[in-house]
Amino acid sequence: AQKVTQAQTEISVVEKEDVTLDCVYETRDTTYYLFWYKQPPSGELVFLIRRNSFDEQNEISGRYSWNFQKSTSSFNFTITASQVVDSAVYFCALTNDYKLSFGAGTTVTVRA
Amino acid sequence: DGGITQSPKYLFRKEGQNVTLSCEQNLNHDAMYWYRQDPGQGLRLIYYSQIVNDFQKGDIAEGYSVSREKKESFPLTVTSAQKNPTAFYLCASNRLVDRGAFRNQPQHFGDGTRLSIL
Numbered sequence: 001a002q003k004v005t006q007a008q009t010e011i012s013v014v015e016k017e018d019v020t021l022d023c024v025y026e027t028r029d030t031t032y033y034l035f036w037y038k039q040p041p042s043g044e045l046v047f048l049i050r051r052n053s054f055d056e057q058n059e060i061s062g063r064y065s066w067n068f069q070k071s072t073s074s075f076n077f078t079i080t081a082s083q084v085v086d087s088a089v090y091f092c093a094l095t096n097d098y099k100l101s102f103g104a105g106t107t108v109t110v111r112a
Numbered sequence: 113d114g115g116i117t118q119s120p121k122y123l124f125r126k127e128g129q130n131v132t133l134s135c136e137q138n139l140n141h142d143a144m145y146w147y148r149q150d151p152g153q154g155l156r157l158i159y160y161s162q163i164v165n166d167f168q169k170g171d172i173a174e175g176y177s178v179s180r181e182k183k184e185s186f187p188l189t190v191t192s193a194q195k196n197p198t199a200f201y202l203c204a205s206n207r208l209v210d211r212g213a214f215r216n217q218p219q220h221f222g223d224g225t226r227l228s229i230l
Contacts, residue, residue, distance in 0.1 A: 004154070035218065045155075045202065045221040091154060098143070098162070099170070100219060102154030 002027040006103035021077040023092030032096040039089040082110045118222035133188045135203035142208035144186035149200040
């Protein structure tokens with residue numbers, strides 16, 4: 001069985017603040033893939049990043065960065081210098097085959 | 113532009129009625145999926161299909177049915193047996209690099225259909 005936990009239900013910040021979203025996962029598999037998706041108010045899910053279980057290198061893409069720590073089964077996501085357009089629900093997901101297991105999501109609200 | 117089109121955007125169901133949600137993709141993806149999203153919860157898998165004329169149940173298939181007669185289309189029918197159908201439904205697709213190796217391909221999502229009970 002696999003499980004993804006996003007303990008933070010909602011986070012509210014003021015523009016330009018940094019925000020870190022936590023993601024903790026459980027799986028018995030040695031090979032798996034982790035994803036982050038963004039769901040803006042319009043509803044569609046937008047793919048942000050994929051990471052495989054053998055690649056623990058952290059990644060930065062513009063204002064987004066991801067910290068993958070296999071030892072603690074965590075795959076955290078940081079938005080630096082947040083903007084109003086970052087307001088959305090963010091989902092962490094895990095798969096080892098066809099099935100994506102999603103966390104419950106974290107709602108991020110960035111206030112001007 | 114390539115993408116996934118879901119229709120309608122909003123749908124209302126009467127008691128005892130079956131309704132069908134449409135999902136079409138022009139990405140030439142092999143695998144397609146249906147998810148249900150309830151407030152405060154993550155997405156849950158209803159059905160998925162890896163190839164034409166074949167599909168598998170996900171975690172919450174009861175009260176739903178699907179078909180995959182064409183590669184680009186994967187309609188979902190919400191039957192009257194589904195007693196709590198009010199939710200946001202999302203369709204997704206991804207490439208099948210080779211059989212059993214599509215897990216690492218990101219799923220692309222449509223804009224969703226919001227289903228409510230009249």
